[in-house]
Amino acid sequence: MRRVVVTGMGAMTPFGNGVGILWDNVLQGKSAVKRIERFLVKDFPVKAAGEIPLENVQQALQELSTDERKILGTNPCTIYAYLALREALLDAGFDLATLPDMGLILGVGHSHGNFLDLYPEMLHCFTVEGVFAEEAFLQKLLERPELYALYDDYVCGLGPGRALFQIFHFTEPILNISTACASGTNALGEALRKIRHGASEIIVAGGVESLVDLDGLTLFQKLHILATSDLPPEQVMRPFDATREGFVLGEGAGIVVLEEMDHAIKRGARIYAELAGYASGTDIYHVTSPTPSGEPVARVMCEAMQDAGVAPEEIGYINAHGTATEYNDAVETTAIKLAFGDRASRVPISSTKSELGHMIAASGAIELILSVLAVREGLIPPTINYEHFDPACDLNYVPGGAERADVPVALSNSVGFGGQNAMLIVKKMDLRREGAGEYAGSGGN
């Protein structure tokens, strides 16, 4: 069977633009969670999020051509995805002007764009009696292209993919996959399968999300899964801790260049690691809650290990879904015990959402990137804000800071809304053993 390797990575996260800044901050156990600044939150119970600083975005955009900026528009998802993708392609050693034949599989969530600019315009088309002046709004849309563009993003949600294709002219496959919190993981996993079975040599895949907005906050707050603590923002996200009370939203994009191994070796690409296994399944217990026994989550973990041809004993690190909700963390812990047996208490597990917040559709891709770097660098990211022991969460969550350890294989878990379970397996590669000569890699950015 053809093997698939990671040859490039790009990230746009609440820490800023780039994989390097992400890795450094996560290893140092810093939090990117802050008080929400994008809009004023007075009486709403949720006040913290992992927002991408506007100045980072503006600075990055200034380096682009006018045409590129025009195509990208103002949808944060589009901009994040573009910046992460650009970094990943350059990291993989490609000339952006002469990209080889490649596909794109993007894990997407809402992608509705910048509606903080849209809603006020719409509201002005409702009379004070609450009657919608339809023709007035239609006229606005006809007269103002920038408003129509905002509405296009809002109605269709196709912005990120459309802009990326227009700039980079990917060939095929071209897919937008939406599996909630598992979107990025499923996108990467489906790309792995396609390369394995010979459909493509190179596919860029990952996830993008920007739900730190009015509707995203409302949806998750009404589901009672957002943290509303009065703690300082950077301490609110507390995966596996007994006092956890839910997650904070994060945003951004993670993009990975996946390549058939021989193809990568032939072109002399730097190889970070092998993406060796993937499995996906559905937990049909409830639309927002996992099966209490953890069996569906455990099953997909086992299937992913089986797909990679590795045993639980070989897994040196688990990047957990770890959302800091009461149910998820307890069920995921139970599932890890089911899948790993005696090994469960010895394998280091961390939730890097503790540093970033929950990046929903982008989270799986970002966590895969961190798993790749853990394997590559022999460093395990910590779970921050873990202070109080919960008997339902009694495994090693790496609470005291990053740990140095040999990680031959890592497992990245995504346990998504709508019963979406998807897992990826990353394997360390020794290219000399693969007959590829000198190991060309130079470290994780």
Place this chain on the structure above:
Amino acid sequence: MQVPVVISGVGLITPETRQVKEFYRLVLNGTYQGPKIFALTPREIQQFFCQPKDMRFASRGVQYGMGALQEALADAQVPEESMGQRTGVFYGEFMPFKPSLKNTLESLAANYGQDFDPDIYLQEMQRTSIFDMLKNVPNVAAFIVAANYRITGPALTFLNGCASGATALLEASQAIATGQIDLALVVSGHSERNQLEKLFWRAGGWFGENDFSEGEVGTALILEREATALARGIQPYARIRGGLASWIDLLAGEHLSERIVGLIQRGLGKAGLALTGVDYLNRMAFFSKRYSEVNDQIYQRLKQRQNSRLSQWQSERVSPIWRHWIGHTFAAAGLVEVIGTLGELARGELALINTVGYGGYIVSLAMEGLR
């Protein structure tokens, strides 16, 4: 090793009919009147859901899809107990539009005036039903399908604009062909009646007398290995021969038709096929009349690459654009084209279905008739 994959069951919910065969009959009799807006009766909706609690967050499009799925499963005679870990759900979705936005804005304007305040908006949203909000989550439909039929394999939602349904079909066939799953439920449904959403299409000049008519539909197809279907005594409709899901720049001007033909040929080539083997061309499913000239150019370019076999195409076999009867059904449009084509495809004939959607998403799919 890739194994042959077939379509063994189909289902269709339209304004006029709740059965595929009845739809074919009405079209052939000339009694089908064209696109309409419709609603299922509460009793029908209840019959389509095995888990009534899931109806609370099933949008109208999902309700239609569930109805079509019930017919498709019965058509394929799939034993319910055979579905589980090795079954996948592949849902073609257009980004769901927020159903409660208009109500929220109306309330804001009436109670707080026309100046937008995010904090007040957040408070107002507290009144919105969580079930209405769930309808706006793209992957909820796939969960509903999986939960209702106790499917624990992958449940993937594809958001490739109007090519979403066709993309889901292509991906499902590949998942079976490569051994990931044994059985796939491919579903898509569409309802187009949100006033704010309609305005977008009107502003873009898409709706109306000079362009497409909106339509509503539920579609479903059952895919499995050919050997499995035959062993169960099912005569499949068609074998999926291959294809591709890609993207084209709709602003490519005079090069647009040339590029689309290139993609179609690439899709055929990947399946080891050539245009010379195609018997039945479902004319490029551009949904808008503004692309009718491109449609003609594509057809002419394909004809230029023809051999004697292609020259025998008859016009009525080249352009059975099913949306004339159902209307443009967005994410489900590609599956409507496939189901329509299955009604005409004879055993041994190779059909080429092409769907281009808003945003530039394109699917080209080849299938061979088995009935």
